[in-house]
Amino acid sequence: MKILFLVEDKQNETASNLINAFEKSTETSCIDVISYFSDKKDQCTIGQKNGQPALLYNEKAYVPSTYDAALLWSWGTADLGRKYLRIFEDNGVPVLNSSYATEITDSKIHSSKQLEECNIPTPETLLFETTESLKDIHNISEKLAPPPYVFKSDYSTQGSGIRFASSIDDIHKFAKELQGDKTDHQAFLVQKFIGKSELPIFHYRVFVIGDYVVPTAIKLTAQTLLCPSNSALGGNAEFIEIGANIKELALKATRATNLTVAGVDIMTYPDSNDDNAFVIEVNDGPGTKTLDRHGEHVSDLVVEYFVREMRSRIDLINQTNISA
Numbered sequence: 001m002k003i004l005f006l007v008e009d010k011q012n013e014t015a016s017n018l019i020n021a022f023e024k025s026t027e028t029s030c031i032d033v034i035s036y037f038s039d040k041k042d043q044c045t046i047g048q049k050n051g052q053p054a055l056l057y058n059e060k061a062y063v064p065s066t067y068d069a070a071l072l073w074s075w076g077t078a079d080l081g082r083k084y085l086r087i088f089e090d091n092g093v094p095v096l097n098s099s100y101a102t103e104i105t106d107s108k109i110h111s112s113k114q115l116e117e118c119n120i121p122t123p124e125t126l127l128f129e130t131t132e133s134l135k136d137i138h139n140i141s142e143k144l145a146p147p148p149y150v151f152k153s154d155y156s157t158q159g160s161g162i163r164f165a166s167s168i169d170d171i172h173k174f175a176k177e178l179q180g181d182k183t184d185h186q187a188f189l190v191q192k193f194i195g196k197s198e199l200p201i202f203h204y205r206v207f208v209i210g211d212y213v214v215p216t217a218i219k220l221t222a223q224t225l226l227c228p229s230n231s232a233l234g235g236n237a238e239f240i241e242i243g244a245n246i247k248e249l250a251l252k253a254t255r256a257t258n259l260t261v262a263g264v265d266i267m268t269y270p271d272s273n274d275d276n277a278f279v280i281e282v283n284d285g286p287g288t289k290t291l292d293r294h295g296e297h298v299s300d301l302v303v304e305y306f307v308r309e310m311r312s313r314i315d316l317i318n319q320t321n322i323s324a
Helices: 013-024 078-089 099-105 108-117 131-144 168-179 244-256 289-293 298-323
Strands: 002-007 030-035 044-049 052-057 060-062 069-073 125-128 149-153 162-165 188-192 202-209 216-221 236-241 261-268 277-283
Touching (some): 002 013, 002 078, 013 069, 013 298, 052 078, 069 078, 108 244, 108 277, 131 168, 131 188, 202 244, 202 298, 244 277, 289 298
Antiparallel strands (some): 202 216
16 A cells, blocks of 8 residues: 655654554555655645646655555644645545545634534634624623633644633733734634633543544643643643543544544543533644553554555445446
């Protein structure tokens, strides 16, 4: 099986772990790695070779018809990665998480809507998608109860764009800062605060691979009060065994967002049981390094699933062609 792996930067530990897992796989005859944003610069262009669309990287053309499968792992440059993945996806190459699904999960507003439509429990949320919706800021306390609130920009990653508001005035301030010098309104959402303001915030990162939920989750706790608990912002990591209710919720959230591999962020109220859990976010390019370091071998599990799933799709296509 010949695989194309689009990764933001192969020097990243998660990317390196996944590459090593592919190289160990007996099912992978060849893997071409394109580090499309190394050195914080776009390394690719889109062109053609022999009349076919191609991705040009390091003076070589990568043509969809020569690959059996492709996948993308990205963080802060998802739009760029999706543009390159679609050269292959739109030309019939099977992929892991579809670029059309990740386009939705990368937007906190769109993914919140999708989770709500699928009856996935999430914190009570108000969406501010247009300049017209800004007039409703003063009604937040009526709809979400008293502060504090969680303010999130529509597009943010690794904890950036998340602020805690102690008043409606804070929401006005954050919205103005988000807009900055731009003339168009920058969308955001405001959520009911989950937890106790006198305690550090925590959430669980649950890893889902196909129908399998990794039984060990990462519990991330903020270092200080009213601070995001993301690992990129210094959150303290613990490893816990999750129960059936959390596993089921993570699996449902992954399916609701049309992903096959995801990192699902889940919160519970302090001192409550797993029955009172909420999905905060579904991440389409979750980091594997923390669980790999803990000995969970998540990168190996992702590659095993990917190869097995792609092989199944290829076999189905071949059978269909024979029948035709």
